[in-house]
Amino acid sequence: MKILERDPCHVATLQLMGMVAVQTGRNDIAESFLRKAIGLKDSDPTIHFILTGMLLEQDKLEQAMAHCMRALALKPNFAEAYLKLGDIFQRLGKLPESESSCRQALKLKPDYAEAHNNLGNVLNGLGRFDDAVASYSRALEIRPDYAEAYNNLGVTLEDLERSDEAEASHRRALELKPDFAEAHNNLGNVLGDQGRFAEAEANYRRALEIKPDYAEAHSNLGNVLNGRGRFDDAVASYSRSLEIRPDYAEAHNNLGITLKDLGRSDEAEASHRRALELKPDFAEAHNNLGIVLSDQGRFAEAEASHRRALEIRPDYAEAQSNLLFCLNYHPDLSVEEIYRAYQEYDASFGIPLRSTWRTHTNDKTPDRRLRVGYVSPDFRYHSCRFFLEPLLAHHDKTQVEVYAYAELSKKDDMTARYQSYVERWIPTKGMGDEALAERIRSDGIDILVDLAGHTAHNRLLTFARKPAPVSVSWLGYGNTTGLRSIDYYLTDATSVPVGSEGSFAEQPWYIANPPYSYRPTAGMGEVSGLPALRCGHITFGTLTRSVRINPHTIRVWSEILRRVEGSRLVIDSLNFNYPGMQARLVEGFAEHGVTRERLELGYHSPPWDILRGIDISLDCFPHNSGTTLLESLYMGVPYVTLASRPGVGRLGSSILKGVGHPEWIAQSEAEYVDKAVALATDLPGLAALRVGLRSEMEASPLMDEAEFARKVEAAYRMMFANWAES
Template identity: 45%
Template sequence: MLVLGCGAAEGLLPFATAYPTAQVVGIDSSAALIERGSAYVLQLKLSNVQLRCQHYATLSDDLGQFDYIIASGLYSYLDAETARTVLEYCGHHLSPLGLLYVDYHIYPGAKAQEIIRDSILLHAREAQTEAQFVSNAQAALTLFTDGLAPANPMGKSLAASARQFNAQFSAEHPEDAPNLLAASACYFIEFVDRAAQAGLSYAGDSDALSEEAISLGQGVSLSNSLLTIGQPTTVKQQYLDFATSRSFRQSIWVSASREQAVQARLDLSRMKDLRWASGLQRLAGKSSEYGVTYVNHLGQGLSTTDQAVQDVADTLAHLWPASAPYSTLLEVLMHRHDVDDATARKQLDSVLKTLLQHNVVHYILDPSPYDTARTVGSSQEVKIFSGVAQKDVPGFNLWHEPINLQLTVCQQALLHALSEGMDLAALIDIAAHAEPTLAGNLQPGSSEVSELLYLLRRYALVQSTAEGWVDLLQSGLKASQGMAPFFGLYVSAMAWRSLEAGLLHSTEADIQPAPALLAQSNKMQEYIRQNAYQQAEPIARKLTNIAPGFVDAWEVLTACLFNTGQLSEALNAALRMMQVAPADFRSHVLLGISLARMDRSSEAINACRRAVELAPRNAHAYSSLGDALNVERRYAETRAAYEEALRWDPKHRKSLLNLCKALIDSGDIVAAEQAAQVAVAAYPDAHSAHNNLLFSINYSPDKSASDVYLAYQNCDRILYQPLRGKWRPHTNSRQPGRRLKIGYVSPDFRKHSGNGFVESHFSLHDRQAFELTAYAELTSEDDVTKRFKTYFDRWVPTSKLTDADLAERIRADGIDILIDLAGHTQGNRLGAFARKPAPISITWMGYGYTTGLSAIDYILLDNITAPEGCEALFSEKIWRLRSGCPYRPNPTMGEVGKLPALTNGHVTFGTLSRSIRINHRVIRTWAAILQRVSTARLIINSGSYRDAAACNALASSFEALGVHRNRLSIGFNSPPWDVLRSIDIGLDCFPHNSGVTLVESLYMGVPYVTLAERPSVGRLGGSLLTSAGLPDWVCKTEEEYVEKAAQKAHDLTSLSIVRQSLRQNMQNSPLMDEIGFTREFELALKQMYLTWCKDQA
């Protein structure tokens, strides 16, 4: 290969590295660049590269012939005579079967470049120094960026050329790059004549599709055909340049002796003979309407709604940086779309054209450097490409892509260890012991290692076989016992291996156990049908030991471990199952949902997407993908996944149930209620379906309190009243003054937003008067759990217990008063309460509203949330306390800031509420406030608005009511303390008020306007304000709400006084009287139990 204008050899280093047996010669007229390039060659230890400094007009004639000659960024910058000499030199030194690449500027498009150049030279004609010239040039360019007349017919091309010149005059532009001011252009047909005189014949453009007239439209294609009938290809291309105003060509030339061998037309059927590779990575999508966005490390990408494009891009992502033959991609489309060969070929050809048009795919005739297996002894080697570790060498990969990879200090140390051949097991061991050589304190689950591996693959800096990559990651997973976050990479590696082996879905004959074990297998399956996981688990373990290839046994074992909260073991079982059946979608589903439960969402999404690839018409696969996406609150994608599952199985239980939950989380309350009604109708015995229905109805802006309560009564009638037959008399001692046994049931004895309302209560309980038992519905524990355990006399994990088993355990423990802390929220154990396992049962805190259960005796509220006369809206008897709960603030909240409006010059309203509370009535009211207070801004900040689509949807709702989005700040920050410091006045939601965030707002000095409606969740805001001494901020109508907000916004003096005094007022109020609350609570418990004793007598 000969490279003319090689510069510092950056462009030829990848080729020389990838093909060590090839000989490469680089020539440049700059001695400094050749010296720099020689240093690169020496540092990379490349023995197949020669670099020469020569003037292009007097090139040495002793080099012989070349198979490839490349002249990039050179021809248009040479004077006419030197340019002719270079072409003649190429023609003379090109081998008979060789290829020449030359790029150059062409008319008519280059006319725009000349206009820009002339304007710069005119404006900078009096410049005395280089700095003055650059400054004047940049000033001249503003004419084309800011001063072009809209009617200018060359506007687009002038603006594009101006951007190129702007880049040249920027500080980041390389000094040795070609100078656009010196560029000259010609018509393509003129270049063809010059090349012919040099003994060269045109073969085509390296951007092949740019020569396809039909891609530019029917009119262009027809006109081109008619005008060039009987003309050679080069004339057709010249007319195409006229039609497109093309400004640059990247032409391929051959020896004139081969002119007749060159095809006259583009032959896209040759795509089937090529191998394909792409480094596109899928980004978080918006919705099926907007499609999926893919981007590579160079920032190139595309967005598409075409499922075939997505399938091919995802497949190539698994293999990257290796390539796939056309046949593999064809089989993928046939499998995914259930189409025949001919249909799939049409799809694939269209997909590849799309990828080529976006310049996001590589193609190659023979296996690429990344497709070559490398072995060391008998083990597969993963080779870290040495170029990335060379600090003074320009970064590149073997696909000739420039690399600009910034690694952390820790990642640099890890890279060095990997480059030296250290395997992941050893690396993780070092990381776990915080060896100083790694310049960081890593843990087995640290993301540093996985992020480095991801970057090495994304930037194509590793060479490996699929088997070697699988083995590397498998060793890391084994060493970390599944805690290292390698599963996303591992799933992709297994996909690579399966694709190479032609395994597109599960084809393995399921190994059955010996006939003597069939009875055990049948028994295991029967237990699973009954959800009797503890009984099924030991049988599944036995079968996996005896018949390791029995996939069904692995599936059951993983499901048992997952459903009993043994998530780490479930991961390892799913991993073993994947090794037994790498193309079985079930292992990926189980792995994905286990990872999702552990909040390892990125890995979970990768596993579940692979499940969908393996089983594209399976509801379970799509449902698991929805579960994983929902962990990241990617609501539009989550909804699409569940709806796709229901397309394949309209009665798919899990998808029906979880679709409603996703709609609730996204704030689409109308759709959520509709989905819940469908789920309840399909599965009337499903507790979660009823919970979702009640939850959605609770937030409905258009239902009355009576309507809401009726739904709760229906739930009790269907699910819980039938359990009255399980009630048995209680024999608890009625001895006065004895130590009462209190049981608290909750899924939230962990890090949770409600901790600030219950922890002080637990810690201050009189342990002499009360024996405390925690019934903890936890799948995992954290530091908060450890602290909570110290507050109880007994700690009973309940995740493995059925409702019936839990009720029996509570009865056996002799609990006198059982307290529910969850209501109808996820993880509740109302099914146990419905069996009446204790003499007295209470619901408090976690839900804030009635459970609807006739089996629960009391609900603890205050007289604001539950005013006199609302008793008919509760199934429980209301026991009123001075305050509904005590508040202990987070110690990291910091001090109250000054009123922001005094500095900003405008009032900022704000809320931290979830989207489910922000309904059409709320938006209408808040928009009216912003209309009244014309300079005000509104902040809406919560976890519901991590998703850009959700932010845009909310902003659009306000815009429809005349509020421009530049007055809105919608997003998510955690913790929100600085957000609260930037808010002057809070705005509460209705008919369901906000919760924890209201107390936090008050503590940070932010009063809020609230509307008191339904007991009790619709009056919580008023209760908190009344306790804090601000009852005048409570409204009774939407009109009063708007008026109150506007009034408060115009009295900054009073607002500032409230802000500075609010925290102290709270501290002096029942809201923060921890001891007083707990003693009142304990007195209530004693009185309740005394009442029960009297009733029993």
Template identity: 40%
Template sequence: MNTILATQPTRADLTVDEALQFANDRHQAGDVRTAAEVYQQILRSHPDHVRTLISMGLIARQKGSSTTALELFRRALDLNPQESEVHDALGELWYGQGMLDEAIACYRRALELNPQRVDSLTDLASCLRLCGELTAAVPLYQRAVQLQPDFSVAHSNLGETLLLLGRLDESASSHRRAIQLRPDVAEFHNSLAVALKELGRLDEAICCCRRAIELKPNFSKPYTNLGLALMDQARGDESIACYRRALQLDPTDRVAGSGLLFARNYFPGNDPHVVRAEQRQWNDTHAAPLSQDIPPHTDDRRTERPLRIGYVSPNFRGHCQSLFTTPLLSAHDHEQFEVYCYSDVVNPDATTERLRGYADHWRPVHRLSDEQLANTIREDRIDVLVDLTMHMAGNRLLTFARKPAPVQVCWLAYPGTTGMAAMDYRLSDPSLDPPGQHDQLYSEQTMRLPDTFWCYAPLESSPPVSALPAASGCGITFGCLNNFYKVSDLALRMWAAVLKEVVGSRIVILSGGGSHRQRVLRTFASAGVHADRVDFVPRQAPADYLRLFHQIDITLDPAPTNGHTTSLDSFWMGVPVVSLVGRTAPGRAGLSQLTNLGLPELIAHTPEQYVRIAAELARDLPRLIELRGTLRDRMQLSPLMDAPRFAGNMEAVYRQMWKRWCSGGQP
């Protein structure tokens, strides 16, 4: 070793272990070149030195030479199969290549040899999390932080996993512990913000995002999460500004781009051309580059043959979308339509299993990349591929950008547009999109279902309809249980006018705690409505949320964006909805649903008419009692709950799209 370190005269007499330590120190300091030279010299004199082989393999992996790294690790493993470090290093190599099963096996072997190896515990937990084995990952992270209490990253990763499991308070606690250990890490504050937002603690979430931005001004992710939190407070302009700032910092941030386009459904602004330009920008940045080398589709072009229909969603689970996927999937004609479901669910539940029973083929795909999923769909030879998520969280739009099916269509997430050239069609209905009125706003060709965009199946554990609250003589209770981001200034002004018109009435509003409640009270106070007439209720478990309708006589639909699922829940619980028709499709949901229910008298076309309809209905107790007792039956007899009819309409549209493709026609 004397000649090895000739450039380090004070270290000329180092032993092999001392030389290895010197090289490791140089490696950790970022001096990879010196470290590699020393490792190579050690191996020339001691070719079977296992720890040096491992260290040299780590450098090879760092330089992107996976083949060399694998050879070095396997050589070390042959020499000493009981060395936990080499199993861990192999695990990291497989993990980096996306070979999670192989990585898991290596990490488990490393832990068999050394149960207290903290890196292996956290790496195994991360692999299991990616595989959807969230429950198994939690105790591994917990064991790691027990062994090494100051391991801040492990605390944060534990928090991320608990968040995915819905254990929100525990998630926030883990993130807080990470921040206590490293208050200077912006990522930890950003992660805590996500947990706090899910807990409905929006003001705290906003503070965490802003702290993350202070610590790391060019970090795009806290701007995206700040946009989400501000959106939940119905602070639309500020939310849009945050998404735009995130995209300025990182134009390739697909999540921020999708967040912006999703928010535009609720805060469209006054210039539709601006929104359309934002959609094109997302497509040009993220989707269009993936469409350059799409191979031709070779599907059998017989127009009347049975078709393969594929549905892609992360929400085949206990999610409100299951209220709509259930009736469609359960009523498909399986002789003419072979149903494939590509389930991107990380944490399956009882609803997942129920939906699985309606599909001919069920593909769990949460471990697949967008490219791998596209290849799977192409191998399945899907004829019509349906996106159920659009720009909502967990979307797979970059799978659709690769055009794995000849016909691609979006539906259900919301009645808007993906902005993608690769998406051929969007589904709607004549009320949401009157022919010729909105077509220029969408990148896709609009196909209108004859009756309704929605077909609803109520929650299996939904409570019975209650008696009308006002019948007890306690006065009228209005309500809005929609997501708060739909509660616009226009909606608040109309609701305040309704309460002022109906003496002794009150309103129940679904809203987490925070400063946005004060905005509601200020608006009502300016109209002469006292705060004691306003009740705020937090988010509830599904069955408890439905029981809130037992307190409500009349639902006041928000505007300019209406309720969708919430309005159908309201009808199911016997509570009529008064709705104002908006100028965009999301603002015409009330028109669509009330038309299908045969209740056009509850549809308003001006704010003044909205206030008058609500006030007149509030004064007509016999009519309210009659609606309370008949709305559920009316729902069941309408197209809104006629699953066979709806499925038949969907299938007819699929067939029409298919015939157009077979004939060589464009969407």
């Protein structure tokens, strides 16, 4: 400073003072010194370069660009300035220009480790992951102790689904730089993707100890807390992230996901819409908004959201799956219109993978023990357990050797039971589709069974690679997958009537009704007396999710309520625990003359306690309910169903045929109303049904677990024989 007191125009001192101010975070003072120096000596490229860096830190990108270009005009071989220019272009979203600048820096300075690292970042952003790995690897050859390059390499390896290598890279970064908050955060991402939530949480919390205002780590911590079922804690983490960075679109999107899981649909919608205001081409937010809109019964808007996600990211398989899931429930589309969307899925994600198919060399010996692999994200406490456990528990181990490929984020007591039924248990979380396909090939699986369809965390892109000679879809979805790489859809002729095969990509494989066996939850208790005899009026009910209730079901249910004097309707589901969803439903019934007083809306658990207060259950359409129908019958409550679309629209019909009450299956909306009214106006008959229905069910094929296992094994045997003979 004494030099400046003597000579206020001493350029070298002004430059030095500017650099010191930059290093101590006093950017306003730094800018003042540097601009004064430039005013005195505009021809010094170094001063322009230093000012570029300072402006870049303040996100003053246009000003930074101008000074960087000036530095390069004054010094064309200035490698560091080219690298800085690449950084500016990257932040502006101009990745090709950024790549060009990084390569120019490397042309001038081939062993410039930072330039190789930054080029890797740009290539990652361009989706050229293998090239990015090569750039990071070159940076590490030059500088083996370069923690940032190890961290960035880990991120790209995770993008390539090379999870173990990604973890090793982040851990190496932390060996070199233990207080590297970003590496702790990214290691948390890898561990979370592997389902190692406790370890992931610990890494996010360590990142936040180092860097408390790290918005990304708060948001990522929210993700892992959501995965652990700690929804309120997750909301708190996202909220903290947004306090730090209100314009953080990803945190708004993640918050929306958790609010949806909590049943707070209106708030979830608002969060996703805020994410899209901040980032209009945010494909994930469009997709998640579509899920929320489906739950609200706004199917046309939901479809548009999913399709917008796919316009932005045509390779977004999850968005296509969610679109198909939405269309299953759409009340105003034909079967043909829906199936065309499934064909689009195969065209986009199935057919392009046919080049990866290999010739299967499985032993074709007849009657040998078959190796069967079940692929599912639901080997846990999930509704599939009522149907999957009976099959696995009764498989004849002399006939089949059972492998379970478990796409699990978390285990529970049910997981341990599943593990006890199978010979091989293979965790697949964090394993890419090609890696999983290769594992299935190496395991020599003869029959590969998909248990998820297009539900969350499915592995359909593994099935698209045809890793086993025979593949089958069953149970978890209720409709075609759309993939012609899957050979069969295991069903019965009630669920998929003969003549409707054209709406399935797979060949329906018919077994005797029903195509599942049901094992009720222990502790459901005894059947209660008929509620109508206690309270003096009929109580109808449904325990279905909101996505299955649409204007058509509301209109038909309203007609039933109008015809059965004094009757009430219980609608009990998590979605209806919040005022916004209740208000929409109340408004829908009001349009048909049903007042709020006749509706009992909310959510209670367990469901069988609610069923004790219901006389007659009402199934949904065009997408039927599922597990709750069986629970209803087991608690002595009959239900009426409308036979609708093949698969999802005939679940209720298949169950009723299995229990021996096809007379409750309607073929039209008018007949549905008449059947419900007839049940409601025969109280003695209804009381008798209530007493005997559980016994009927226990004696029916619906609960003959061993016989169902034999049917399935016989089907597997014939499917494999067809392949062996082809």
